Structure formats: C-alpha cells, structure tokens
Amino acid sequence: MTGSSVPEAAERRLATESFSSGLTVPDFAACLQMGLRPVGLVQGFCAMQWGWYGGAQSLRGLSPLGVGDGGYSRVWYCPHGFVSAEHPTWGQNAEQTWVEDAWAAGFDSAFARMLEEARALGANGVIGVKDTSRSTQANVTEFHVLGTAVKLEGAAQGAASDPWSTYLAGQRLAKLIEAGFAPVSVVATLSSVRVWSYCMTRALMEGYGYSMGAIGASGWAGGGSLGAAQEVDQVTEARIAARQIAKERLRQRLGGDILHGALVGSFVRELGEGDQVVECTLRGTRVRRFKDFDPIEAPVVTVRLS
C-alpha cells in the first residue's frame, strides 16, 4: 500500500449518510454535549517486517557493535584477563535504532492512514483512539490504530490542517479541556536495547556471581564478599536506559508541549546466559495549554451511601 490513500471500498462506506463510532454511550453523550459530533469510526493498519531483527538477536560478533546516529551504547570488558576462547570477554548494551525506526514507521503509517480516513470525512479531530501492535511472526509486527472521527460544531468543514487526535473521550476529554488543555495528537514510541552479556553479567544472571564477584577486577583476593547480594550492573542499566530512551524519543515529538496520561509498557526477552532484549513502549496524548493556569477548588470529601 503506497502513501496514505484511502481504499476505494472504504471511501464508498465513509460516504454513506449514517455514522459509526467506537464510543460508549456515556462517552457519546458527553461528546454531543461538548459540540463534537461523531462522523465515523476510522482505522489504519500496517504490517511491518524488519530484516535485521532476527539476525541481530542471535549473532554475536567478535567485537562490540558500532552504534550509529548517536544511539545509546556502553561496553563492559572482562576483568579476568584471557581465560579461554569461549570466555565472553566483552559485553555491550546497544540501542537497536533499526528496531525503533521500524516500529515508528509502522505506527506512524497506521496512524497517518487513520487520519487520512478522518480527513476524507471532513473531520476536525479523532477521539477515543486505541492502538494495538502485536507480533504475528518473529520479525513481523501488525499495527492497528482506530478512533472516532468527530466534527466540531461551528468549525469549518474539512479543515485544511491535520485533524487533532487523543486517546481520551467523553468526560475525561471534557475535563481536560476545562482544565485548559487542548489535545494536539496521540504520540507513541518504542525503545529497544540489546544486552550482550560479558562474563560477569553471565555469571550473575546464572546465580554464580557471588564467587565471580569476589574475584573482581583485582584478582582472587579483591572485590566483593562471598554471600553478599550483588546487583547486575549491565542489565540494570539496560532496563533504565530503555525507559529513558523512550521518554527522550517521545519528548522530541512533543515540540515543547505536554505529554498527558502516559502509559509505559516494558518487555524483556531473555535470550539465555544473560543476553536479553529490553523494550519499552511509551504512549500518551500530546496536549497544549490554551488558557492560563486555573486550578479547581479543593474537592469536598464525601462518603457514598449505597
């Protein structure tokens, strides 16, 4: 499928007089009160395959990978000197930018196709957005974005600019606007960090780290003590780095606006012997303040009788 053109069958369906909506009845009622009229359930799909993904997981090179585009990378080296040819003398945490870019391309395509349908309906915005991404094969991910296109009563039909969009609908959207924030767009990103374990990480993740920790970098007599708990530095850093990368990637899309209602998802795929892939998804609604800060009064405490 090229670009973001709406399929002919979808155009015919969208041109009918009746509307469809993914809103619940309370959300539907709240939107009518706000002057937002549903005009159609709009959707976008994209199935993405990334070729590098499978290979990069299973192959370990002779030396650490070079990571381009300023991506996160850190290398650890074995403190024991040469032990054997099979000894993992280096370890690396490396941001998999190609995975992140492929995910972003898939999500953005599905999202753009949904907006294209909304534009074809002459909508001003899309509310109650839901998105799913699931792996159908080892290196194939399917993206599905859907939402309810709405027209703003009194606004110009078929606005020239892109429709705004939000994960919110109903009373939650009403409260957001009353609080002085206008939704701009849904934003989502994925970060991916590959952990290539080195000997220390491998030993610790396999539960042998206590003796390895005691050996340490300064020989058998130095380092930690037997029996003491020991943190796996390389893996811990990867877990935090994945989240920070996701946040920074999303912040780049905010353009100085606010990220509201962020939803963080984290996934760890253990690949054995300390090797793993840490992925983090972050999504939310980009909002912009349109009026000055106006806090509500402190709410009254109530007890509900039932």
Next chain:
Amino acid sequence: MSGDDIPGAAFADLRAEVARAFAAPEGKTSGTDRGVTSDLSIDEALLLHSIGWEPIDLIFGASVVSIPVGIWTWGQGALDPASSAHAMAMTSASRRMEDQCASVGGHGAVGVRVAIEIHPRHVDVELTGTAVRPVGRAARRQRPFVSDLSARDFALLQGSGWAPVGLAFGASFVYAPRRTAGTVLRQSTQNVELVNYTQALYAARESAMERMQRSALEMSAHGIVAVRVDEGPMPFARHVIRFSSWGTAVALVAESHVGRQPRVVLALDDQVVQFAPEALHGG
C-alpha cells in the same frame, strides 16, 4: 435567576470552552509546563493542582540483583541470600528513582507502580511514577519521597496533616521442611494441616513485616499506609514460602491529625433493573 440556574448553561459554557480550545491551535507557549511528561490521569492532575502541586516528569527506577544458584533446592529455615537480594533490588531501584526525581526538581514521586519479579537466579524490580512538586517551587534540600499512593490518596494525606516519606518494604523467603516419607504415607489419607507450611508462612510473614516496619523507622516515619502483601510458594521452588510486603511510609507533619468531616452523599445511579420476560410464564 443566575446563570447557574439556567438549564443547559453548563453545556453552553463547555461548548464555548471546546470551541476556544480548538480555535487557538498555536496555544500558549509560555509557562513552566513546557515539556512536562506525566502518567497521571486528568482527574489526578486536576486534584494535584487543586492542592497546589503539579506534575513535572515521568521517572523510573530499576534494579536486577543476582540470587545464588542452588538455594531453592535444599535448605532449612530462612533463605537470607534471597531476602538480601530482594532488599538490595528494592533499595537500589528506590534510590535511582529518588535521584531522578531530585534531578528534575521534584519533591517526590506519586502513583509509583511497583513491579517485582522473582526469578530462580535473579530478582527484578521496576518502578514507574511521576515526579511532583508544589507549583513553581524549586527543588527541596531533603531527599525526595517515593510513594505508591495515587494522587487522590496523596491529596487526602496532605490535607490531613501527613506526608509520605518513602517506600517501606520487607521480604522473606522461608524453606518449609519436607516431611519424612513415613509422615507423607501416614497423612496421605487424612484431613490434616500441613504444619510445616503453616509455620513457614508465619515465619516468613513475621520476618517480612518486621523488615518493612524497620525500613519505615529508618526513614523516621510514624507508620505505613496501603500495605500490600504478596505471599505463597513459587512455581520453581514449591517448598519455599515467599512473603513480601510494601507500602508508603508516612509521617505526621502537622501538630496533630487534621480531621476531615466527609459529606454523606446518596448516589442515584444504581444499576438498571433488567426485565426478564420468561418470569411472566412462571417458569
């Protein structure tokens, strides 16, 4: 008759606000909230603003700590290496979250989600929350607090003269001694309490709760609220009882507790009664 009494006036105001929101696509670019990221709901954000606090940034903490191989298989009594690994993971993750909170100018983190996973060879802890501060206030000198209370609970706590001081936690892993072959055979047809498991549960509970309360005292807290417990055997170590507990340590910061007199409300949105046509036939 005031404007408030006019039916539909509130709707008209809301429509005007909605029209205003979307008529100004450029919006306001000034203010202190540029680039704010938050996982709070809109209700929580409004509630925080109503007590003079604001979200600043999404923050994280994580730690993975090794557990010595073989400790789950044959043992006796408390498995201290596993308890120490759990404590270290929670402490390190909390410290990292506090450091992140301080670096973005936060006074604390609310709504922190605590994810603990015990694997055979390592324990993983992940914390996710939003850094908050009093509106427009600079970072404070004290160490930021980490709390798993929602913004609603935080607002209520503040209004009652209390403040969260940190995440208190404790965990214990106790090996339930295996019964002898003779005992297993003798008890196989009886309704009998497995005393070894019961005693292990009690021992694990006591150690974990004691550790949690000690961690609260180390933070100069007066108590712990919203304590959660997670207990039971683990799929990879059926003879080991796991008991972990955590909650938000709180301290009284006002001279005394400030009583809140709640207003009693009667909600009229009961569930709709469904009509069953077959009831008319008496069947």
